[in-house]
Amino acid sequence: MTTEASSDPTRRDFLYIATGAVAAVGAAATVWPLVAQMNPDASTIAAGAPIQVDLAPIASGQDIKVFWRGKPIYIMNRTAKQVEEARAVELSSLPDPATDQDRTKEGHEQWLVVIGICTHLGCIPIAHEGKYDGFFCPCHGSQYDSSGRIRQGPAPANLPVPPYQFVSDSKIQIG
Incomplete structure (x- = not known):
């Protein structure tokens, strides 16, 4: 069958x-x-991964704050007047001498990128405040200019510049 x-x-x-x-x-x-x-978990990524920031929406004279490795990073689009004033400062008058050119990238002098932690006791300074149109730490009165250099107050050093690079004319990578 x-x-x-x-x-x-x-x-x-x-x-x-x-x-x-x-x-x-x-x-x-x-x-x-x-x-x-x-x-990798989120804390590992936050601990060291580089971040990219689009600079296009930041108008001249404005700044933004981003976070990298848990630290506030100020990115300031300085006006031509601010750049000119920062470059005209006598180095001998600065407690922590550094030229504005050393703190910015060539060809992108209007962009200032600094870690926004006061070098005195670790407070967060306020941008566009104080006598020098830079940063002012309200906790103890430290004043930084528009290049992030200490000009007055108890802070011993300039605001640190993090490692960064321009990946295009309107984008930077921090880290």
């Missing part, structure tokens, strides 16, 4: 397909967490 194979799907064919689908979903659900745990 011979039987003919039917081309119609049977209940057994459905069970094979359903079992295979459940096995595939189960395998994916098992593998997903194993692969996901290999990615």
Whole structure:
């Protein structure tokens, strides 16, 4: 006695397909967490990953604050007047002498990028405040100019410049 194979799907064919689908979903659900745990966590990324910042929306004379490695970073689009005033300062009058050219990138002198932590006791200075149109630390009165250099007050050093580079005319990478 011979039987003919039917081309119609049977209940057994459905069970094979359903079992295979459940096995595939189960395998994916098992593998997903194993692969996901290999990615670095958010604290590791925040601890050292470089960030990119678009400078296009920052108008002349404005600044923004971003965070990198848990530190506030001020990015200031200085006016031509601010750049000129910063470059006209006598180095001998500065407690921590540094030229404006050393604190900015060539060809992008209007952009100042500094870590916004006062070098006195770690307070956060306020931008566009004080006598020098730079940064003012309200906690103890330190005043920085528009180049982030200490000009007056108890702070011993200039605001640090983080490692950064221009990846295009309107975008920087910090870190």
